[in-house]
Structure formats: structure tokens, C-alpha cells
Amino acid sequence: MQAGPLAASAWADDGHARRAADHAPHAAPARKTAPAATPVKGEDIVVATHRLSPADQARAQLDSLPGAATVIDAKQVLRGRNLTNADALAFQPGVFAQSSGGGDGLRLSIRGSGIQVGTNYFRSGILMMFDGLPVTTPAGTPYELFEPLGLRYTEVLRGANAFDYGGLQLGGGINYVTQTGYDAQTYQARVEAGSFGYNKEQLSSGKVIGKADYYISVTNSYRGGYQTETQANSFGVNANFGYRFNDRVSTRFFFRYRQTRNGYPGYLTRDQILANPKQAQAPYRAWHSVRIQPGSKFYGNMTTIRIDDRSKLELGFDYQDAPIDIQNTSFSQIWGYKTVAATLNYTRHDVLAGHKSDTQLGFMDTSDLEAWQTNRVRVATGHLAGLPMGQVLRHVTYGGTENYFHLRNNTELFHDFWLTTAAAVAFIQKSSGVPYPYTAAGANFKESSVNFVPRGGFRYVISPHVELYGNVSRSIQPPNDWNLNYAGPYFTGNIPQAGMNSGAGKLRNQTATTYEIGTTGHAWRNKWSLTYYHSDVRNELLSVMTPASQAIGASIYGNASPTTHQGVEASLETTLYAWAGNTLSLRQAYTWQDFRFRHDAVFGSNRLPGIPEHFYQGEIHLDTKTGFYAGFNAQVSSKVGAAYDETYFAPSYHIYNLNVGYEWPGKHRQVFLSVNNLANTHYAAIVVPGYIAAGKQLAVMQPGDGLGVFAGLSLGFN
Template sequence: MFPMTHRLIFTTAALALASAAHAGPKHKKAEQKSEEITVTAHHLSTTERNRRQLASIPGGTSVIDSKQVLKGRNMTNADALALQPGVFAQSSGGGDGLRLSIRGSGIQTGTNYFRSGLLMMFDGLPVTIPAGTPYELFEPLGIADIEVLRGANAFDYGGLQLGGGINYNSTTGAQAQKYQARVEGGSFGYLKEQVSSGQVVGKADYYISLTNSYRGGYQQQTRATSFGVEANFGYRFNDHVETRLFFRYRQTQNGYPGFLTRNQILNDPTQAQSPYRAIASKRIQPGSKFYADMTTLHFDDDSVLRLGVDVQDAPIDIEQQAIATIWLYQTVGAIADYQRHDHILGRVSDTDIGYLGAHNLTGWEKTQIRVSGVTGAQLASKGAGGFANASIFNAYANLPIGTVLSRYNYGGADDIIHFRNNTQIVKDFWLTLAAAIDREARAASVAYPTQSGLSTDSVNFVPRAGLRWVASPHVTLYGNISRSLQPPNDWNYMTGHYYSASALQAGLSSGATRLRNQTATTFEVGSEGNFWRNQWSISYYHSNVRNELLTVQTAASQASGTQIYGNATPTTHQGVEASLSTTLLSWGGNSLSLRQAYTWQDFRFRNDPQFGRNRLPGIPEHFYQGELHLDLKAGFYAGLIAQVSSRVSGSYDDTYFAPAYHIYNLNLGYDWPGKHRQVFLSINNIGNTHYAAIVVPGYRASGQQLAVFQPGDGLGVFAGASIGFN
């Protein structure tokens, strides 16, 4: 926050003259006096304004300030989303394809897949499309703050999915240094560079950031590279109309190591599955683009309209198997959001009416041969056996690279009209009523070598109600009950039907399977507030889920680079999301604090015919992150960070688990007081613990060691520096 002081000096000469006249000739020279009045106004930062706006939501939310995140390594969004209650964000191999889940959203979606179960946004504009969320554009550098809206608390953005929404707000010219450079690097060949510039010029402002990164990899076959550009330009026409243009570009390449068994994780997590190493498996995003505009119209002090549109172009080249899978999605998204502040019968009433849309313009997938001239036996002789369908190499051995095997087309549209009203029923007691009409359309078809297709179209009503009581200036209590709806990603339908083993397309999808929308009814109660030196938030939620979209990975599906998707019998999700920040000591501008985030996640079947009341695999029941942080007035800071996880089931029969673990990280740094200069040193996984960061479950373990785990990094040392000036 930037204080602005205005000094107004009022001279009381007239009063002095009047006083002199009243006193008569005896006081011919009146003494002139002046009075100085100081008025101080505080301008809230954009991050603080976002935090205050989310405080009106009767449910679990949080805002991540990038200034705190930038005090350490920023390799992936797992770093940016750390220490957030209810958020499970883990990276393996240093790539961008995280396992990201809130309240069980997309818990079985593997890394390097479009995200599921969350509405992801840039500056309130949708990045999530009918295919899911392309993840490569989410570079954490260049972000001002991140809004996390858990579950139905993303309703005001049009987020109706089980997990809620995450909104990344871009740095603007008003927040940036005119020139800034940052570099960080360290273990596993890691190097990341950023240069940026931003400033205000009259009624306009701009910000541009370029990033480049390389990582050789802790695990074999996990080399990762990326290059990105983020830019925005804002113009304020007058006090009532302003607009901002956005552009993002990012290209990435990530090696693919396959999955390991539990014993492989514990004994040597740096190894890769031999087949993938032998054929140099990787995933390439050759250049994804995001173009957008957001225009804001302030009609008066009590009403505002935001109109936004974005266009995405996301090409993908997945080269993980003997075949390459080439994808292209081109989409358009739009929002319209009208907010109004009123007084009705003497009570404050805030209303929000909005539209969120995302439509496929183009969506297709093509598979073609990428490994030729080698047989399955030759691969095995080189120690690269292990493909369930290794015989397919024999079929490809005499065919030219680039031979097309199959083509698929995808279509989809999401159209959501949402309404919400917050009314102060009595003093400090608020009622929230909301509802949405949601139209979901999906289409998936085989274009070659056979022809078949499937399409769905549904209109759904999604209600929500909540209560919020500001019990005191320091304590708020809330509760809500909400419906959620999550349609399958359009490519999820292409599952369940496969070409025969004798066909050249063996293992590839031969047709679509009808899937149903996942729905849930969730109630949530919680509290947030502060007392003495403590600031807390805690939520409990319980969801009854119907037709939950689950995945399973079999040896055959892994070999063809796919997972099997289907609707589950009824399931239950419940959990606790808690955070506590405590100032332990403070003296002379120095402080010692403890920040903690704990998540309990109990997701299970409800009397499934095969699995009874088994827990859903793929995610830990208990997950804790905490940081003991020292801040000195002179600029030095230090943090000791702990991450603790319970064991994670790797199969639906709950007989095979990744072990529980705890790891410790140390972060040291110096921030020059009053200057935009910073250096830091991060030591991660101090004990060099071997652990599974990501689990993509198999169906039944039946006493077998399934290859369903990907490791977290071992001991790593990283350093960085940032300098900026105006």
C-alpha cells in the first residue's frame, strides 16, 4: 500500500482581522495564525482489494500474493500454490503438467493431461475449454496474485465444477518496475531467466515479461525446456471506461519417463521406465497462444459491467509411444458480468449477473507412426522391453515414419448464465442466493480409418445458497449448500472401444463411449478471522457425488498412451481445509512467524458392488505444509518448510500404496530495504527422501507391484537473484 499525504494550510487572517477590530485601537497589529491539517489516505493494493472482495463469499477462498512466492524458487506452479489449504499441487520431473486437485477434482488425471474439475482463468477470463484446461500457459512469473476459490465458491466467475476455480491476475504497468531481471538455477541442471518491463504512460500502461527455462532432470528422461511471453496493455478512456488487451505465448518440451513401482521409487527414483528412455518419449507444446480483451464500464459508483473475450490456439505433439499423437484446439471464450450495489428497504444488497462461455472452433487429434525400422524383439534386446503391446513395433517396422493411423474430431460448447445476490438481512448477517443455467454440449467422432460419432447436449439448473455472519470485527462464520456440475472433457468420450490386436491401429480408440455429467450436492461450514497474533481459516465440506468421472490406467492403456474413463457408482467426498498464521515473536520491526496449511481428504465409494466403501486412490488422506519464517528489518529472511503426506493408494482395491513421507526445505534470502533487489538460496528435500509425488492408479493390484508412481525430486540446491529499477 502506498500512503498519500495531502497538507492543506488554512490561513486565518480574516479571523485575526475581525478579532483586531473587535479589540479596538489597542490591538492595531493582529497576530496572524495558521492551522495545519494533515489528511492521510491509503490506497489498497490490487491484491488487498481482491482479498476484500473474496471476503464477501460465504465459503473457503484465499489470495496468494506473488511477492511472498518470489522470495524463493519459482520453477512450476507447485511452488506458487504451496501452503494453500485444500489445494493439492504436486510436480514430478520439473514439468508444467502438475497433479492439481481441490476437493477431489480430477484426482486421477495424470500429469501432462489437460486439467479437469476446475475453472482456470487469467484475469477473470476463461482458459478452461470443453477439452479441459491447457496447462502450459500458466507460467508463475509475471503474475501479481492468484485467487483460489474452493468448490462452489467460484460461482461468481461461473465456476460450477466440483473443485471450484483458480484465477491468475496479471501484473500491470502500475504494479511493475520499469526494468526488471531475474535468474534462478541449481541442481538437476535447472536454469530459469526472466526479463520484464512495465510502466504507466499517461492514460495507458503496459507490462511485458519474457521467460526462458531449462532443466536436465532429477529422473532420467525428464529434460524440460520452456520459453514464454506475457504482455498486457491497458488504456483508461475516462473515469467510466477502461480496457486491457492481453497476450500470452508459451512453448514447452517435457521428457516422459513413464511410471515406476513402489520398490523402484524407494530404491532408485532416478530411473525411468526403459521403453520410454529407449525411444526418447516426450511431450511437446510447440507454441500455445492466448489473445484476450477485458473492457470495464463504470456506470456510476454502484454499478459496473465487465465484457471480455479470449481466443486460444493450443497445438500439442505427444511423442510418448511408437506413435505420435498430434492435437490442435482452437477455441473462443467470453464473459459478461454486471455487478450492482443497492440499498433495499434500508438493507445493503449486492447483485451479480453474468455469462461465461467457451466454444471449440477447431478440435482434432491425429495419430501417426514415429518409431519405425525396429522390432519389439530388438527393443527388448537393448533392455527396453516392457511395452504391453511391444508386438506393435513389428507392424510398424517396415512403414515410413509419419504414416497416419487414425483421425478424431472433437466439438464442444459451455454456456453458463449465473446470478447471485448478497443481502444483509440484519446487521452483520448476510444471505446469499444464487443460481445458474448451464448448457453443455460435447461431440467426439472417428474420422479415419473408420467413421463413427457421438454427441450430447444438456441444459442444467445449478442452485446455491449461503449464510455469512460477521460475529465480531475479528470472527466470521459461514455456511453454504450448493450443486456442482462437471461435464466430461470432449476427448474423454473416446474410450472403451479399441481396434483389434490384429489391426495396424491395435490399442487405439475405435469409437466413443457415452459418459454422463458428474454432479454433486455439497454443504460447507467454516470460519475465518484473527485474534491476538493469529489469523485462521477453516472449512468442513461434504459432497454426495453422482457419476464421478474416474480414470484407470492399465498396462495396455499406458502402452497406447491413454487412460480409461468412466462414471463411478455414487461416491462421497468430505474434508477439512485449515490454515493458521501465527506471529510467534515481534521486536523492533523483526518477526518470527509460523504459517501452516492442513488438508484432510476422505473420498470413497458408497457401497460399490466391487469396491464397497474403499477410499478413492490417487491422493493422500492427510496433507500438511508448514513454514517457520524469520523476517528481519535489515532485509534478511529465512524459512524452514515441512511437507508431510500420508500414504496414497495406487489401486482401486486399496491393497497397494505409496508410502507416507515427510520432507524439509530451507529458504534463505536478503531483500534490500527500499530497493527492488533480492537474492535467495533454497535447499529442497534436505534429507534426500525417496517418495512418490504423483499417483495415477491402476485397477486392481492383486498383490502385484504396479507401475503407477512418479517420484518427487531428491536433494536439490537452488539460488536466485532479482533486480529491478525505475
Template sequence: MALTAGASILTFGQHIALAAPASSTQARTASHAHSTAHQSVQPSTPPAAVRASKSEAITVSRRRLSPTSVAAHRLASIPGGTSIIDSKEVLKSRNFTNADLLSFQPGVFVQSSGGGDGLRLSIRGSGIQTGTNYFRSGVLLMFDGLPVTTPAGTPYELFETLGIQYTEVLRGANAFDYGGLQLGGAINYVTPTGYTADHFQARAEAGSFNYNKQQISSGAVIGKSDYYISLTKSYRGGYQQQTAASSFGVNANYGYRFNDNVSTRLFFRYRQTQNGYPGYLTRDQIISNPKQAQSLYVNLHGHRIQPGSKWYGDMTTIRIDDHSKLELGFNYQDAPIDIQNGTTAQRWGYKTVAGVLRYSRDDKLWGHKSETLFGIDTYTDLEAWQTNRSRTRTGIYANVPFGTILRHANYGGTDNYFHIRNNFELFHNFWLTAAGALDFVQRSTNVSYATQSSVGTSSVGFTPRGGFRYVISPHVSIYGNVSRSFQPANDWQLLSGALYTSGPAQGLNSSGVKLDNQTATTYEVGTSGNWLNNRWSVSYYYSSVHDELLSVMTPQSQLYGNATYSNATPTVHQGVEASLESDLVKWSGGKLGLRQSYTYQDFHFKHDPTFGHNKLPGIPAHFYQGEVRLDLKSGFYAGFNAQVSSKVSGSYDDTYYAPAYHIYNFNMGYEWPGKHRQVFLSFNNLANKHYASIVVPGYISNGQQLAVFQPGDGFGVFGGISLGFN
């Protein structure tokens, strides 16, 4: 397989890198609101009959849009695929991981590993081979517009699903305004504030597999200040052997409004987690007994600990005048990791700092509306290291004392993006978008023990973007764009060089290799709107990808909890992202609705010397979610939903597949009208289907069954209650 690093052809096994650590149509329903959103909160014009009498008192009402609605209007101005998730809808059922939060999002493939935080997350094929025990790759992840993603990727333990007001999903280059230049785009989690949260709220969930989760939160406005704080705690024994997961987290923010034009908000997140590691199973093992774990990791008692990750941030907003605004933000992140999965223990330390500057303004140019945004985004490693120690007394470690240092490596990286974007209304409701970014990136890795070696890369790139959006009527809009994407390797992925062939460090990488930046040119067209009680969003995209960063597991790399990394020969990513929400029947007492989300993904090589036009493994070509939902004005609701996946290739030669599957779920609950009180009951995987939810592919199967699958949960029952008071 010609996965090349520079000009060389990679043979997997030669290079091993250690594993580092709302609905989709809501934003489009009001697509015309982009040009009128600022007017929607202004006093309405009084009718002529009222204006005729000066002696009469004129009462003007001001309609205040919710933060979620404001975000939906803003996303509607982007000429491409976006969606917004209102947590009020998500909270009507179980919320254990981000697989629950991000369901029903077209173009987003997300599955949980054993019910833990280690997800498989991919948008438009980003990071499709990245395993569940790794930092996330290919998607910019943010809290309140501030980056969590670092030069190492994105540590996942901070992403608690409770304590979120809404979530923005910007697929592909449509994340440009946030500096999201990677192939997958960006996801922005927005937290409640004292202005939007209940004064006191408590929530509890429990159910199968010894699952329980609790949350208490509080928010209030005190003069010019406001605060929000949420505490969460969870435990799950696990459906599969050795998948117990526990967590404790804090999510807090404090805002202060100096005056009508200047405000600032401080953020703090803390979360500690522990997740069991079951390894991977073969197809027959999944079908016969998905509760079993890989025997090697049972014997090693594999698990991963995040002993306490911390994230501090601040965002200051300065409204210069009625037409311009400046946002200044920074954050500091400390993410220690202790991986006890394989024959060696991996201790990681990551401390990073990031800063953002965004200046936006609205103008009139030659009588036409013009909206401009200039941004600077920078992320830098302050401290990044990894130490491997022995944790067994067998094989090559028979005479090595526990805790002996086998290898130590340091990593470095910085990302700097300078971007500018302009939306110009060429004629009524027809907008042109022009944008461009300069990219300055550095990566390095340095092995200091048992031997010494180092490698570093630096590069400068240009990432342009152009698009259009035409609101044909208040009910229909069309859009299109041509964009470049830019994705450097995670800093730890460079440690993919030669292996130690003797001594206690045998099998570990002794040096790094240079990996090229992954780039792509993407063409996208789509439409959104609403007609006859139907709300839709459909996008088609085609990406020509160069130097795609791919990974694979081999038996040797898996033994050390690793994967191999290199650049691929040219590949193609194309697909369809569609969502449809329909009101089937409406009456005075409620409605019966249907929501659907469908993703088609065709990712394949272009004339690869080894695999020709083979499909890239790890992701299903077809993925569908649909739900029939009953909502009564009395407060009762119920829904029956299905998740359908086509078969998934588990090897690069496309001869070994995880079977297709259908999963059925039922959810019901009651919300007290006018009160923030709710109960729900969920029944998941009603048919107790045995299926592989996650595939981390091997290299070549040759008809053999590879242990590259992780099972989804079997039948489970979950219930919850939430009480809010003001």
C-alpha cells in the same frame, strides 16, 4: 468395478480414451471489510477540533489499497473457503512450476512431474485420477478473470509462475461468481500492470539438476495508457532420467483508460515447452532408484512438445455509476500439441473462443444492503482434432512406414453458463447469499479414419447455491453454504469406446461413448479470523457426488499413452481445509512466525458393487505443510519447512500404496529495505528422501506392484537474484 457409462458397467480395458493433451487467511483477516471496503479509500472524517475553525485549511489524505488487498477484501465476502497468494511472498524462493506457486494452500493438492509443467492438480478431489500428461480437469483456471479452461479442459503450458501479481484460489462452489461450477472451483492468476510493475526488472534462478531460469520485465504508465511485458526462459536437465524440460514464454498486457468510467485491457500470452516423459515406476523402483525411468519410454525416447501456444484476451470495464459496473471480456486460444510418448505420435490442434459478461450493482432494499451480480460465461471449440501416426518399426508397426496415419478424430464442445447471485445483509454484519445458474453443455467426438463413427451429447442443468456469512466481531467470522456443482466430461474423454482389434490402428479407440455430467451437492461450514497474533481459516465440506468422472491406467492403455474414462457409482468427497499463521515472537527488529496448512481428504465409494466403500486412489488422506520463519527488518529472512503426506493408494482395490513421506527444506535470503532487490538460497529435500509425489492409479493390484508412481526430486540446492528499478 461399477464405473458406469449410462446404464452399462465398465470393465477397464474395454473403453480407452486417448490422453489429451498470499496466504489462505489474508482474505479472512479483514472479513469485516466486505461491508466497508468501499469506505476505506474515502477521505477520513476530520476531527471536531479541526471542523470548528473554518479558517483553517483542512488536509484530507486518501489511502489507496493495493490490488492484492482489494482482491482479499472481495474474497472475504464469499461465504466459503477462499485464499489469496501474494507473489511477493512466493518470489522469496525458487519459482519453477505451479507446485511452487500453489504451496501452503489448504485444500489444494499440487505436485510436479519431474520438475516439468505437467502437474497433478486437485482441489476437493477434482480430477484426482487425471494423469500428468493431460489437460487439467475439474478446476476453472483463468488469467485476469478470463477463462483458460475450454471444453477440452485446461492446457497447462501457458501457466508460467513468474509475471504474476497475485493468485486467487476459490475452492469448490465458492468460485460461483466466475462461473466456476466444477467440483474443484477456480484459480485466477492476476498479472501486474504498468501501474504496479517495476519500470525494469530482471530475475535469475539456478541450481541442481542443471536448472536455470531467467526473466526480464518492464511496466510503465504513459498518459492514459500503460503496459506490462515479461519474457521468461527456463531449462532443467532433470533429477529423474528423461525429464529434461525447457520453455520460453511471453506475458504482456496493454491498458487504456478512455475516461474515469471506461477502460480496457488487452492481454497476450505465448509459451512453448518441451518435456521429457519418463513413464511410471513401481514402489520398489521408487525406493531403490527414483532416478530411473520406465524402460519402454527410454527406448521410445518419450517426450511432449507444445510448439507454441497463444492466448489473446480483452477485458473492458464500464462503470455505469457509483453503484453498478459492467465487465465485458473475450479470449481466443490456440494450443497445438505434439505428444511423442508411446508407440504412436499424437498430434493435437485446439482453437477455442470464450466470452464473459459480468454486471454487478450495489443497492439498498428495504433499508438493507444488497449486492447483485449477473454473469454469462461461454466457451466453444472452433477447431479440435487429433491424429495418431506411427513412430516405431516394431510389433504391429514392423511393416508400417514412419508417420503413417493410424487414426483421425475430431472433437466438439460448447459450455454456456448463465448465473446470478445476490448478497443481502439481513442484519448488521449478517449476510445471506442466494444464487443459481443455468447450464447448457454440448460434447461430441467423430472418428473419420480408419473407420467412421460419431457420438454426441447435450444437456441442460440447474445449479443453485445458498449460504450465509456472519462477522461476529472484527476478529471472527463464520460461514456456511449448500451448493450444487456441475462438471461435463472433457470433449476428448468421450473417445472411450471399442478398440480396433486388427490392423495398424490396433489398440486405439474406434468409437466414442456417452459420458454423463458429473454433479454433486456440497455442504460447507467454516470460520476465519485473528486473535492473539494468530490468523486462521478452517472449512469442513461434504460432497455427495453422482456420475463422478474417473480414469485409470491399464498396461495396454499406458502403451498408447492413454487412460480409460467412465462415470462412477455414487461417491463421497469430504474433508477439512485449515490454515494457521502465528506470530511466535515479535520485537523491534523483526519477528519469528509459524505458518501451517493442513488438508484432510476422505474420498470413497458408496456401496459400489465391486469395491464397496473403498477409498478413491491417487490422493493422500492427510497433507501438511508447515514453516518456521524468521523475518528481520534489516531485510534478512530464513525459513525451515516441512511437507508431510500420508500413504497414497495406487489401485482401486486399495491393496497397493505409495509410502508416506516427510520432506524438509530450508530457505534464506535478503531483501534490500526500500528497494526491489533480493537474493535467496534454497535447500530442498534435505534428507534426500525417496518418495512418490504423483500417483496415477491402476485398476486392481492383486498384490502385484503396478507401475503407477512418479518420484519427487531428491536433495537440491537453488539460488536466485532479482533486481528491480523504477
């Protein structure tokens, strides 16, 4: 059974070709393999163990979950362009990840999580992690550290299936696992370049030295941009150092640093995108609006202690410093966030009354150390006319802590039928204050809650080729700490701060009960996964309009009336033809998403806007034994609602892409050529919905790239 969520990383640190089963002795794998060797009578028995890749080890662990989860092997992602994490998260059912302007701020949603959050905000609704250490904070998830190069694999745990990490939010969790000295080349260089002035370079090194190992990756990128005012550049470092004291105790230190600068073009209307997607929204072009992350840092450690052959303890800690400089509007927004996080996971395997049983006890804490926002005059225009540049207009403080205690047990009730029972207790506290220019009524606000979050599920391995699973789970998503201020009252009157929030407002935690059932398996040259889920959501965090916000023509963050999220997540990998070591295959990922109000006083049973109802990705792929590979893929999206009143939509689209490359057999050398958006389609990649369109076109869309050609070269050696 699952040996704890961080076990895959720890196993790889050992540097041995161990089987996943050696570390999860009670697992009932969905796919069984033949023995590596068959003994011959009269001869010595020789057992040849099969070395599992780190990604395969992670897949073996996730097989124990009673729900939907996948592993993305970085080796497959590296066969094409790696501009942003939208490239890395492609072909994942249930995951909507779109980039606009080539920046890092993706539109990222799983099962409708963070449906209201745009591309230039901390992400919401998903627990994001590096090597099992939480990157998500009480403010949400800062996005600039998520450089896609330098990874071994990525775990995508949809919905409540991130429970073992402490991921209790509606969308689940994504865990990015970095390379170590055990699986990296001693020296490696990679370069990508192409349309829109794009170039990206990576230098990395990894090696094992006795009981220690290291890995370091340095990246640099620049993009002139397809759309006006979307120039982007970044520089980053990703490093880790591991040490094995003995067979039972190991530790690994992590460090990430990244600085980014992304132009901000604003949002366009539907007709503007269809006519000329390269234009920027006024007045952002005249202001040369930009969002700067001047240098975010992540320090972490994970220590694993194997108490005995049946139990293990993992202790993790991380510290983040994420400064932000937003120069988008007539006033700047300078943010400072310093946070700490800690994790503890104890796992053990037992046999209770003749039944195999695996138990995990865990704790996760994320807390603000320092969180604030300062607004200064940037463009002395309108109601700011005559004020000196840089004058402080407002200062806001934030605070928060999230603590999750979780307990899970998997028991094999009868052969190949496992029952999962789990529960968590969440203590959450958020606060916000506006100490400058003056303390208005309601400026200082604090709220806290204690919540019980249960989960139950089953997993039945019907045959070596077919598995069935299901679960009923609760989820909880607290508001980001800065949401409180955006839900508060406004400064009024003839003052420079008019229209800014003068204090915080109360926001309730978003909760949901989700029912999930699905199957995975392989047969007749097909490998599939199919999941249906239905979530009854209460207090969903969406844009709402109050009399105060309506008076200034703005919508704010608030809790919606009850909503329903349901959908189907399906993937299918098919071997169409195989001959003489060559393979022609087809992979497909389809997502159906139906998110609706339940008898809302204003919107009735309208669909929630911002995410397409139908989203499909398919690729036909050729792999040859000589090292040549080629793929032709399509991305298809249905129309996307752009307002709550369902009178305004982004049109549906079809995008076609081509990727060809060559990998030298037995060597770490690779070249590729990618051609994206072959038909040069004009389309809206991202929609951050407005409140009420009333038949008018709202500027709430960002365009996807046009026709682009990209090439890459990677060289590695030991």
C-alpha cells in the same frame, strides 16, 4: 459487498490508491481497521487514506464470499524458487499441487477434482483463468501457459466459491492476475539456477504513459532433470496493454505465448522409486519419449464500463491456439485445439426495503473452434513393424461448447449477517468422431444437456475478529471432449489400429451437492481459516473397466457409482515473537481428504486412490527489519492409494526445505538460496492410480526430486 469477480483488476488499472470499500460500499469486512487519522478540536480535518496493494484489494472482495477462498501475494512467492506453479500454490489448504520432473504438467486437485487425471493431460475439475478470462476449454485446461513469473497475485476459490466467475465445477477456480504498468518496475531482471542443470531467466518491463500502461515479461528456462528422461525447457512471453478512456471506461488487452518441451520417463513402481528414483520406465528411455507444446497462444481483452456509482459492466473475450505434439509411445499423438471464450458480468449495489443488497448477473461461454487428434507411426515395432515412419493410423475429431448463465444476490438481512442466493443454468454439448481409417459403429457421437445449478449461503461477522460462513451448493463437471473417445469401443483384429479407440462412448456429467461451513478470523497474534465440506457426488468421472477394455488389459474413462468427498481445510498463521521491527512467525496448512465409494458393486466403500488423506505444510519464518529473511519448512503426506482395490500404496513421506534471502530495504533488489529435500528422501510425489492391483506393484508413480540447491537474484529499478 463483492463488486464482481473482476473488480480488483479494474481498480488497479485506475492507478489510484482507492480503498476497496469505495468500490464495494456494501461489504461487511471481517477485519475492521482504525481510522487513518483522528481530528483535533479546532483544526482542519485531514483524512489520510491507506493504499491497499492489489492483493489486499482482492482479499477485501473475497471477504464477501460465504465460503473458502484465499489470495496468494506474488511478492511472498518471489522470495524463493519459482520453477512451476507447484511452488506458487504451496501452503494452500485444500489444494494438492505436485510437480514431477520439473515439468509444467502438475498433479493438481482441489477437493478431489480431476483425481484420475495424470500429469500429461489437460487438467479437469477446476476453472482456470487469467485475469478473469477463462483458460479452461471444453477439452479441459492446457497447462503450458501457466508461467508463475509475472503475476501480481493468485485467487484460489475452493469448491462452489468460484460461482461468481461461472466456475461450477467441483474443485472451484483459480484466477491468475498478471502485473500491469501500475505495479511493475520499469526494468526488471531475474535469474534462478541450481541443481539438476536448472536455470531460469526473466526480463520484464512495465510503465504508465498518460492514460495507457503496459507490461511485458519474457522468460526462458532449462532443466536437465533429476530423473532420467525429464529434460525440460520453455520460452514464454506474457504481455498486456491497458487504456483508461475516462473515469468510467477502461480496457486491457492480454497476450501470452509459450513453447515447452518436457521429457517423459513413464511411471515407476513403489519399489523402483524407493530403490532408484532416477530411473525411467522401459521402453520410454529407449524411445526418448517427449511431450512438446510447439507454441501455444492466448489473446484476450477485458473492458470495464462503470455505468454509475452503483453499477458496472465487464465484457471479456479470449482466443486460444494450443497445438500439442506427444511423442511418447510407438505412435505419436498430434493434437490441435483452437477455442474461444466470452464473459459478461453486470453488478450493482442497492438498498431494498432498508437492506443493503448486491446483485450480479453473469454469462460465460467456452467453445471449440477446431479440435482434433492424429496418430502416426513413430517406432515401427510390435504390431506396427514394417509400416513407414509417419504413416497416419487414426484421425479423431472433437467438439464442445459450455455456456453458463449465473445470477447471485447478497442481502444484509440484519447487521453483519448476509444471505447469499444464487442459481445458474448450464447448457453443455460435447461430440467426438473417428473419420479415419474408417467410420465404425458408434464412431460419431454427440451429447448435450441443460442443467440447473442452485446455491445458497450465509456470512456472519460475529465480531471485528471472527467470521462464520456456510453454504449449500450444487456443482457440475462435464467430461472433457476427448474423454468421450477414451470411453468408446476399440479397433480389433490384425490391423495397425488394434487397441485404439474406434469411436466415442457416452459419459454423463459429474454432479455434486456440497455442504460447507467454516470460520476465519484473527486473535492473540493468530490468523486462521477453518472449513469443513461434504460432497455427495454422482457420476464421478473416474477410470473404470468394461468387458471390452478388460479384453485388452486397459481401463477407460467412465462414470463411477455414487461417491462421497469430505474434508477439512485449515490454515494458521502465528506471530511467535516480535521485537524492534523483527518478526518470528509460523504458518501452517493442513488438509484432510476422505473420498470414498458408496456401496460400489466391486469396491464397496473403498477410498478413492490418488490423493493423500492427510497433507500438511508448515514453515517457521524469520523476517528482519534489515531485509534478511529465513524459513525452514516441512511437507508431510500420508500414504497414497495407488489402486481401487486398496491393496497397493505409495508410502508416506516427510520433506524438509530451507530458504534464506535478503531484500534491500526500499529497493527492488533481492537474493535468495533454497535447499530442497534436505534429507534426500526417495518418495512418490504423484500417483495416478491403476484399476486393480490384486497384490501386484503397478507402475503408476512418479518420483519427487532429491536433494537440490537453488539460488536466485532479482534486480529492478524505475
